[in-house]
Amino acid sequence: MFIGFALVVLAIYLVLVEQLHNRRGVEGIRIIAAVAGSGLLLxxxxxxxxxxxLMKNKSK
Structure with missing residues (x-):
């Protein structure tokens, strides 16, 4: 769970701070999408x- 959250935060960092999509173009977008997608998958x-x-606690 924590690794997935860390990957999503890393993807946000790559977009906002590193501006990877501007420097590397389509390849940068692919890298960001792969990092964010794997984080969401995890x-x-x-x-x-x-x-x-939550469903178990609600049924009690």
Whole structure:
């Protein structure tokens, strides 16, 4: 979960601070998309777990 969050934050850093999309063009956009996409993919199990946990607590 923390690795996924860190990758999403890294993608935001690459866009806002490093301006990677301006310096490297399409290749920079691909790098940013890959980093953000992999971070979101790693966050999915945590979202599913929290949803199931909330559903379990609500049914009690």
């Amino acid at each position: 966050l999915l199990p945590a979202k599913v777990f929290l949803t199931l946990l």
